Amino acid sequence: MNIVHAKTWLVGTLLFGALACFWGGHLAPYPLFVVCNIGISIVMAVSLNLINGHTGQFSLGHAGFMAVGAYVSAVITNHYNESGPVLAGLEFAAALVAGGFAAAVAGLLVGIPTLRLKGDYLAIVTLGFGEIIRVILQNMDAVGGARGLSVIHGYTNLFWCFALAAITVYVVAGLVQSTYGRGFIAVRDDEIAASAMGISPTRYKVTAFVVGAFFAGLAGGLYAHSTQFLTPNGFGFMTSITYVVMVILGGMGNTAGVILAAILLTLLPEGLRMAADVERLPGVAAVRPLAWLVNTRMILYSLLLILLMLTRPQGLFSFRRQPGKPSLH
Amino acid sequence: MIEFLQQLTNGLALGSILALVALGYTMVYGILRFINFAHGDLFMLGAFAGYYVAPWVARALPLPSLSGALVVLAVSMLVCAIIGLLIERFAYRPLRNQPRLTMLITAIGVSLFLENGGQWLLGAAPKRFPLLLPAWGQWKIAGLTMNSNQCVVILVTTLMLLALRFIVLNTRMGRAMRAVACNPDAAALMGVDTNRVIAFTFALGSALAAAAGVLFAINYPSIDPLMGILPGLKAFVAAVLGGIGNLPGAALGGLIIGITETMVAGYISSTYKDAIAFAVLIIILLVRPSGLLGKRENDKV
Amino acid sequence: MKPLLKLEHCTIRFGGLTAVSDLDLTIHHGDLVGLIGPNGAGKTTVFNLITGVYQPSSGQLSMEDRPLSGLYPHQITARGVARTFQNIRLFHSMTVFDNVRAVFHLHRHGDVRHALWRGTTFFRRESQITSRVNELLDLFHLGGFRDQPATSLSYGDQRRLEIVRALATQPKLLLLDEPAAGMNATEKLELNRLIRHIRDSFSIAILLVEHDMQLVMDVCDRLVVLDHGVKLAEGSPLAIRHNPAVIAAYLGQDPSTASTLNT
Numbered sequence: 021m022n023i024v025h026a027k028t029w030l031v032g033t034l035l036f037g038a039l040a041c042f043w044g045g046h047l048a049p050y051p052l053f054v055v056c057n058i059g060i061s062i063v064m065a066v067s068l069n070l071i072n073g074h075t076g077q078f079s080l081g082h083a084g085f086m087a088v089g090a091y092v093s094a095v096i097t098n099h100y101n102e103s104g105p106v107l108a109g110l111e112f113a114a115a116l117v118a119g120g121f122a123a124a125v126a127g128l129l130v131g132i133p134t135l136r137l138k139g140d141y142l143a144i145v146t147l148g149f150g151e152i153i154r155v156i157l158q159n160m161d162a163v164g165g166a167r168g169l170s171v172i173h174g175y176t177n178l179f180w181c182f183a184l185a186a187i188t189v190y191v192v193a194g195l196v197q198s199t200y201g202r203g204f205i206a207v208r209d210d211e212i213a214a215s216a217m218g219i220s221p222t223r224y225k226v227t228a229f230v231v232g233a234f235f236a237g238l239a240g241g242l243y244a245h246s247t248q249f250l251t252p253n254g255f256g257f258m259t260s261i262t263y264v265v266m267v268i269l270g271g272m273g274n275t276a277g278v279i280l281a282a283i284l285l286t287l288l289p290e291g292l293r294m295a296a297d298v299e300r301l302p303g304v305a306a307v308r309p310l311a312w313l314v315n316t317r318m319i320l321y322s323l324l325l326i327l328l329m330l331t332r333p334q335g336l337f338s339f340r341r342q343p344g345k346p347s348l349h
Numbered sequence: 350m351i352e353f354l355q356q357l358t359n360g361l362a363l364g365s366i367l368a369l370v371a372l373g374y375t376m377v378y379g380i381l382r383f384i385n386f387a388h389g390d391l392f393m394l395g396a397f398a399g400y401y402v403a404p405w406v407a408r409a410l411p412l413p414s415l416s417g418a419l420v421v422l423a424v425s426m427l428v429c430a431i432i433g434l435l436i437e438r439f440a441y442r443p444l445r446n447q448p449r450l451t452m453l454i455t456a457i458g459v460s461l462f463l464e465n466g467g468q469w470l471l472g473a474a475p476k477r478f479p480l481l482l483p484a485w486g487q488w489k490i491a492g493l494t495m496n497s498n499q500c501v502v503i504l505v506t507t508l509m510l511l512a513l514r515f516i517v518l519n520t521r522m523g524r525a526m527r528a529v530a531c532n533p534d535a536a537a538l539m540g541v542d543t544n545r546v547i548a549f550t551f552a553l554g555s556a557l558a559a560a561a562g563v564l565f566a567i568n569y570p571s572i573d574p575l576m577g578i579l580p581g582l583k584a585f586v587a588a589v590l591g592g593i594g595n596l597p598g599a600a601l602g603g604l605i606i607g608i609t610e611t612m613v614a615g616y617i618s619s620t621y622k623d624a625i626a627f628a629v630l631i632i633i634l635l636v637r638p639s640g641l642l643g644k645r646e647n648d649k650v
Numbered sequence: 651m652k653p654l655l656k657l658e659h660c661t662i663r664f665g666g667l668t669a670v671s672d673l674d675l676t677i678h679h680g681d682l683v684g685l686i687g688p689n690g691a692g693k694t695t696v697f698n699l700i701t702g703v704y705q706p707s708s709g710q711l712s713m714e715d716r717p718l719s720g721l722y723p724h725q726i727t728a729r730g731v732a733r734t735f736q737n738i739r740l741f742h743s744m745t746v747f748d749n750v751r752a753v754f755h756l757h758r759h760g761d762v763r764h765a766l767w768r769g770t771t772f773f774r775r776e777s778q779i780t781s782r783v784n785e786l787l788d789l790f791h792l793g794g795f796r797d798q799p800a801t802s803l804s805y806g807d808q809r810r811l812e813i814v815r816a817l818a819t820q821p822k823l824l825l826l827d828e829p830a831a832g833m834n835a836t837e838k839l840e841l842n843r844l845i846r847h848i849r850d851s852f853s854i855a856i857l858l859v860e861h862d863m864q865l866v867m868d869v870c871d872r873l874v875v876l877d878h879g880v881k882l883a884e885g886s887p888l889a890i891r892h893n894p895a896v897i898a899a900y901l902g903q904d905p906s907t908a909s910t911l912n913t
Binding site: 027191194195198199200201202203205206208209210212213214215216217218219220221222227231273 | 701703722723724725727728732733735739740741742743744748751752753754755762764765766768772775776779815816819
């Protein structure tokens with residue numbers, strides 16, 4: 021992405037989001053919910069891409085950061101009760117940012133001790149941190165524990181989703197394109213050469229974790245005020261995996277590909293569900309065979325995943341040949 | 350003190366089951382440098398294989414009985430070994446030359462497939478696992494209650510560990526496995542059929558997971574298609590804890606996780622039980638980044 | 651004059667193996683020193699010692715009278731030591747331009763804030779860096795490959811790019827680890843010119859590990875010979891060429907019967 025044009029893109033997307041929000045008022049709740057989910061997926065996938073794609077780390081705990089942001093922002097908006105769109109909007113923005121910062125602190129806590137670890141060890145420890153966050157939430161009665169937490173305000177709308185997705189892409193892609201950000205790629209490509217060239221791998225890894233976690237926290241806030249009900253189990257290991265799959269299918273480090281994968285993989289299960297729902301519409305009751313889609317939705321999803329990996333292992337949207345040494349494993 | 354010993358016995362039984370699963374993770378990792386995320390689901394399949402095999406065995410052999418239970422165990426292991434071979438052949442082998450991450454995602458796909466396919470085919474509701482072992486009752490030794498099932502679990506696990514040790518250290522195939530783990534290309538150049546070795550490793554690991562599944566179901570007789578997720582994760586933690594790729598490490602890691610978890614559930618709070626495995630892992634990895642028995646790999650400059 | 655780099659009684663052991671033993675080495679500003687020795691003599695270990703990859707088991711390292719021990723490699727680079735690698739280690743997914751650009755962050759502080767905020771300061775700095783990277787690439791005749799992937803360059807060009815990347819960290823001391831390895835005769839001649847050129851126009855000191863005797867003898871002012879981790883001799887190329895101990899180490903001959911080192 022060209023650095024100069026990035027700002028134009030950002031402003032354009034923000035405007036589009038505002039317009040979409042204005043006109044989107046007429047949309048049925050369900051498609052609206054799906055479109056919001058796409059925005060949330062983009063924020064999650066693009067921020068995870070900074071850690072897993074650009075910096076070459078392997079985090080399996082992104083849903084944990086999302087949980088922190090979701091709970092913190094939900095507790096804040098549940099506590100205050102602002103009226104009027106402007107005040108409510110400000111309150112929501114403040115709650116989102118607070119959630120983001122809380123997640124960033126969690127990212128710092130995960131990042132610092134795990135720096136000595138590499139590859140699979142890092143993956144399992146981040147997974148562990150995510151699970152620990154989940155179990156802690158389950159045991160916190162103040163936020164409902166395992167019963168879950170109701171979120172009073174459904175602030176999330178098309179505008180917030182579009183805006184935050186656009187800002188995430190703008191900041192993460194811009195960061196990686198900058199001279200400073202080339203350090204992330206340098207650490208991924210060759211840690212030893214990077215440190216011999218004055219690039220501190222530790223610093224870059226922590227930065228990636230903190231920035232990535234911040235945006236995951238924002239996404240968590242969006243999610244909380246979209247579903248309006250949070251359970252700790254909603255942020256388990258499988259949720260993290262969903263976003264990891266988006267990053268890998270998009271082609272690690274390929275921002276545009278990751279965005280496309282986020283859109284596609286959010287739509288895919290919903291699409292399968294909708295296809296199955298057709299049967300329930302009046303007049304199509306004759307199409308009985310579609311009913312099996314309801315039960316086999318996740319089976320199809322997993323088969324598609326395997327098939328995609330077998331046919332396009334370099335990622336769905338990566339058309340360049342992956343440079344670098346061919347691996348024997 | 351008695352209470353402590355009691356928890357220790359319970360932990361030992363759980364730990365041996367985790368150790369069996371962890372061995373599969375660690376063997377595959379040692380050879381392919383790849384985390385087989387679907388391994389926990391083979392544990393589940395093992396339990397289900399036992400569930401469906403038991404009625405057939407009951408026709409020929411008295412059940413519950415030790416001999417009947419062993420036959421069920423053996424058949425489940427065989428079934429899962431075959432499933433493991435099929436998974437390796439069709440999902441992983443075509444990706445052997447791709448980056449490891451690709452294989453990892455495929456493994457996640459296979460895992461999702463087995464879980465959701467299992468829910469669809471076998472039903473999502475928990476099933477009651479048949480009684481395989483006669484209730485020889487409980488022995489009280491100086492106030493300590495030993496369940497006969499626990500004894501069988503610990504005994505069978507120990508035997509399998511010894512058998513595995515024998516296979517890896519004393520057979521031709523074991524030597525080939527070690528050679529491939531060391532350097533697959535060099536091994537291939539020296540005439541080792543790497544495909545066969547890798548397939549064998551998968552079969553062996555899957556069989557061990559199946560054994561763990563049956564043993565688990567004997568002790569906790571409610572089985573469902575998602576039962577493999579958490580034990581699978583914990584076994585993976587155990588493998589990493591011991592130093593992934595290292596066989597004694599996996600066994601040790603399994604025991605540590607099993608014992609710690611029962612201790613925490615018994616003495617502190619059972620609601621934090623599921624986080625304990627990870628907390629232990631993080632603490633140990635901070636002190637020893639390559640696990641307890643893992644070798645430190647230094648990058649050559 | 652303060653020495654640029656000083657190693658005093660540096661010893662490094664790996665388990666029972668002593669890779670470098672009681673090494674003294676002093677490098678002054680503008681020196682061009684060659685470090686030679688048979689395979690396994692500990693030359694690369696000395697490089698790893700200086701750049702902080704290894705810590706000495708005993709002994710002192712200092713740069714301009716400030717100790718280097720305990721510093722991480724990237725901190726030592728910030729003090730003014732840059733290196734190339736025996737087996738080329740470019741950032742393989744980046745272009746030629748980005749390989750050099752990536753190390754430029756070193757000269758600025760607080761860059762992450764600017765890169766996140768992207769205000770006017772950010773864009774001014776980015777364009778400054780771009781023009782400086784371009785200058786550097788042009789200086790070494792790599793400007794034409796600017797936007798190509800670094801790994802698509804020829805072997806000799808990759809080695810040259812690694813040197814440019816090291817220079818971009820603005821070092822006072824440049825360590826070159828077998829820069830001529832795998833080069834043909836023409837490329838070696840070119841390298842010979844390049845090394846002198848770097849020393850003169852960037853006014854930095856260079857420490858060179860090299861097996862190609864002709865290159866070393868031609869280009870260096872001073873040679874240090876290592877054998878089995880021990881410093882065997884130090885002196886001008888001419889003196890080293892006739893040093894019986896060195897000849898024996900290289901040829902495994904009795905010093906009395908050995909002729910001069912065949913270059």
